[in-house]
Amino acid sequence: MPDVVVSPATTQEVVAVVKTCSKMQVPMIPYGGATSIEGHLLAPLGGCSIDFSRMNAVKRLSKEDHDVTVQPGLGYLELNEMLKEHGMWFPLDPGPGASLGGMCSCSCSGSTAVRYGTMKDNVLSMTVVLADGQEVKTSSRAKKSSAGYDLTRLFVGSEGTLGIITEVTLKIHKIPAYSNSVRVSFDSIDAAAKTVQDTLAAGIQIGRAELLDDTMVQVLNKANNTRHREATTLLFELSGESPGSVADAQRAVLALAKKRGGGKPHVATNPEECRELWRQRKEALWSLMGLYPELECMTTDVCVPVSRLSDLIGQSKRELDASRLPAPIVAHAGDGNFHALIMFDRTNPADVAEADRLSSFMVHKALEMEGTCTGEHGVGVGKIKYLPEEHGDGAMHTMRVIKRGLDPGGLMNPGKVLAHRRDPQTGRLVLCA
Amino acid sequence: MPDVVVSPATTQEVVAVVKTCSKMQVPMIPYGGATSIEGHLLAPLGGCSIDFSRMNAVKRLSKEDHDVTVQPGLGYLELNEMLKEHGMWFPLDPGPGASLGGMCSCSCSGSTAVRYGTMKDNVLSMTVVLADGQEVKTSSRAKKSSAGYDLTRLFVGSEGTLGIITEVTLKIHKIPAYSNSVRVSFDSIDAAAKTVQDTLAAGIQIGRAELLDDTMVQVLNKANNTRHREATTLLFELSGESPGSVADAQRAVLALAKKRGGGKPHVATNPEECRELWRQRKEALWSLMGLYPELECMTTDVCVPVSRLSDLIGQSKRELDASRLPAPIVAHAGDGNFHALIMFDRTNPADVAEADRLSSFMVHKALEMEGTCTGEHGVGVGKIKYLPEEHGDGAMHTMRVIKRGLDPGGLMNPGKVLAHRRDPQTGRLVLCA
Structure with a gap:
């Protein structure tokens, strides 16, 4: 406080x-x-x-x-x-x-x-x-x-x-004049992640490319009373300034999905249907928390080069599925970024330790794959411990030089991004090495 | 040296x-x-x-x-x-x-x-x-x-x-699978600049949107032995992954150009024709220097919010046309960035002063219009004098803090971006205030 x-x-x-x-x-x-x-x-x-x-x-x-x-x-x-x-x-x-x-x-x-x-x-x-x-x-x-x-x-x-x-x-x-949304399920995470890669490689202009794992589809089915196939699922948004350009992009994406074994696609063309599809995705966290009202959520945020996403999600999912904590996955697959939503009881030390272990596993794997410990959530206090491993000495030194130069007293949001301590002699805040 | x-x-x-x-x-x-x-x-x-x-x-x-x-x-x-x-x-x-x-x-x-x-x-x-x-x-x-x-x-x-x-x-x-290029001339700079603005506002995906003033078209006509109308001219590149999307974009751009009084457009659809059109644009500087082999070129580089480009080019062109130095204009019109290519004799002090005056006129006008003294060429030694006016005290202070922190001895490319002097007492390089 x-x-x-x-x-x-x-x-x-x-x-x-x-x-x-x-x-x-x-x-x-x-x-x-x-x-x-x-x-x-x-x-x-x-x-x-x-x-x-x-x-x-x-x-x-x-x-x-x-x-x-x-x-x-x-x-x-x-x-x-x-x-x-x-x-x-x-x-x-x-x-x-x-x-x-x-x-x-x-x-x-x-x-x-x-x-x-x-x-x-x-x-x-x-x-x-x-x-x-x-x-x-x-x-x-x-x-x-x-x-x-x-x-x-x-x-x-x-x-x-x-x-x-x-x-x-x-x-x-x-706001794009025309927009369709597409939902396709796959037999494996690899097939889904590769479909997104293929789409990017083909230069197809996509508005969104989101991946849900089977566990997340289960959660959304329960929360929204839907009956989607409970398998890895991609949600694409295709948008543009002419109906033809959107139709071309949609056709190309569906052909690529089919090549990777994608199931029968569901295409939403009218605005309400599209809105509903993205509402369900947007409310994924709340749907999950509604199913486990007594638990809290730790959201991980690693990001890797797109070609490594399938491998990273695959390895992570084996750990997550083997854990007793519920932890569905949503991914911004076109960016190589994914979140595991790890549900745990903060009052239970074993839960906290297990959530930490899972998060740490994913961070270290991501860093091995030339990725980052945080794609979009920031460092805050939670990711400080991973920065030296991610950046190395030279970059950490550069960040500290900038911080010291612009905030010599260490008073601007101290203890975030870079660790600080209070010097017991002077009472002043200083950057930790 | x-x-x-x-x-x-x-x-x-x-x-x-x-x-x-x-x-x-x-x-x-x-x-x-x-x-x-x-x-x-x-x-x-x-x-x-x-x-x-x-x-x-x-x-x-x-x-x-x-x-x-x-x-x-x-x-x-x-x-x-x-x-x-x-x-x-x-x-x-x-x-x-x-x-x-x-x-x-x-x-x-x-x-x-x-x-x-x-x-x-x-x-x-x-x-x-x-x-x-x-x-x-x-x-x-x-x-x-x-x-x-x-x-x-x-x-x-x-x-x-x-x-x-x-x-x-x-x-x-x-590399986009399909690409067309379009050339349209206009009766005024304002009509051409507004056409580019309209294109951006319509969300049309363009690959390039370049503007040549009448003087530059003259130069290119002479150098390439062509007979294009010597008036403000826009060159668009429209590219995409399906022929339909390119055709849609082209149609939309041509309709917008026509609304602004654009002349009969020339559309290049085959790759050689497109390459030739862009080669001529790319070699504009050399074409100009070929016409004035005894002169040097000072290339200005201001950039302003797109809505101000027409006004800035208009005001600049009045100064340039009134000057005895040849100075055609090319603009990256979609970015609000333009270059006047001022031809002058470096051995003639009056020429140097006139080129400096014209360049300085454009920089000050651009800064008045919430723009920058350099859109893409950098500061080097040439733009140092304009930075305080562009950035103000706080930003200049921040840049100096970063420079001092990372290069306390002032040895990394000194005298570029920020001014340096040699301290006569110590012989060390120090940042000027």
Whole structure:
């Protein structure tokens, strides 16, 4: 728990908070939609939680330039409600409730990254307040620039540890005019993962390519009272600006699925059917938690080169299926990213240890396969222990140099991304080696 | 001129060079394809030029993952020769002769950025040698990651001032199966620029959208012995995986061009015709230099939000047309980026002053329009003076903190991006305020 919570309304108020905290040596923890799952919002060293719920305005919209400037407390669902009337959207879709500032901080993505990229690809510019209260405008509003170090992409994904985001300019996109969704089941994870690979290799423009394992289909069948075949399943979204281009893409995907032994496909063409298909996918976590109301969920987040996904899910699934903890899998298969949703009882030490063991197994396997311990959730406190293995000494050194340079007092969200401790002599926060 | 030139063959040799230079306090200037135009390769404070011509190997290729690992001295044209047989390409197209390491350093792009993005979007990972000789692997090979600060994108565009790139892993793409090119002329720059905006707003997938002003069409007509209408002209490339999708896109673009008063379009459908059209565009600079063999070219590079491009080109063109220096314009219109190719006599001080005045006019106008002084060429020594106006104090401070932290001795390509001077007392290089 933090020692104090403040709710600023403007960048100027954030500057005042930051200057006061720096003077008093109080850690600062930005607080957005509170949907992050790696402990980003915790205050392990005490401090001041900076709640952005009052800073949730849309400041400007340019339909011509396809960009919008918002305050960081605005939710992406609220932004999309506003954009819809202009035929536009901000396609990234992390957990519902996420705020755009938090999404920048954690460099999230979601099911649409295969088409639109991650936050790193969709933030044009930000205003950030540094530990000493200086305001930084990270970039102009031009679509591209080579004018010096890329501060936008340095602060995106820095999880509040280098500065506090007070304004964000995002790229927005036209809502595709035509969109179909396809559901196909497979006899093996390998056949499904290879189908996605084949689709990418063929250059087919897909909007989404999601994989559910058999356990997850079981969960969704129970929760939604459906009777889908309980086998590895792919959900594709195909979208474009003409019916012909969508039909061409759909035909090509279905042919590739068939070659890999895919079952009879279900094609959703009308908007309500498509929405229903993606609603069920989007609510997978809640469906699962509804089945185990007494348990909590640990969501893993490894990501590997696409060619290794099948192997990694295969190895992971053997461990998961052998475990007594329920742990279905959903994957953003087009990105090589998957989540195991491990259900466990936090009051039972054996459960906690088993969930940790499974998560650690997947991380180490992913790192062996040239992957990352977190594809889209961020480091927070939960993944700190894996960073040295993933990055090596040189990169860890570089991150610490940047952190020390921009936050010498260690007050910006300390204990996230890089470990901190309080020096017993001086009382100051210092970076651990 | 540098004091010495070395040609390392491996990362280990680069490490040895860097350690020696650091010990002896010798500035280090990486040297790739030597096509950069902002003075990146100069040695204004003396030092060691590190020539990467021997480090030009392809180290690995993954067709499955659409990525390739290369040494930095390899040219993008050579890489594409190799990739062609696999049906793939690395689409970014700066000046012919550019090396991939230099392209990373300057964060270049070119005519295909409207579809594929810039180097920032197409580098997966790099190996970089820091000033103290430490090797940094900036990232895993996963398509996305939220595991700490984005070092890849920090080093892309840092112009050798934070470290020296010794290995690069790039995203590569399937060569589109079908491709048409379209040429349309307009009565005004505004009508042409608006047509590109309309195309983007309609969500039409374009491969390229290039604008030539009337002066440039004159130049190309003379050089290629063609008789195109000497008016503002758009060149579009439309590509995709089915003939239908390309035809749909072409129809949509032509309809939009017609609405804006576009002339009778010329459509190139066979590969040779398309190649010829883009060859002429690609060789625009050489065509121009052929017409004025006694002059040199200063290429400007401003970039603004797309909605401001027409206004900026219009204002710039009035200045350029009124000047006695020839200065045709080519624009990557889909990105809001354009180049005026100002021909001048370097031995004539009045010419130099006039070229500088024109360039400075465009930069200041671009900055007023929320743009950048360099869309894709980088800062080098040429744009240093504009950075404070573009970025403001906070961002300049942040860049200096990063530079000082990673290169405390100021030896990595000093005097590029940020100004340096030699302290007369100590003889050491220090950052200017």
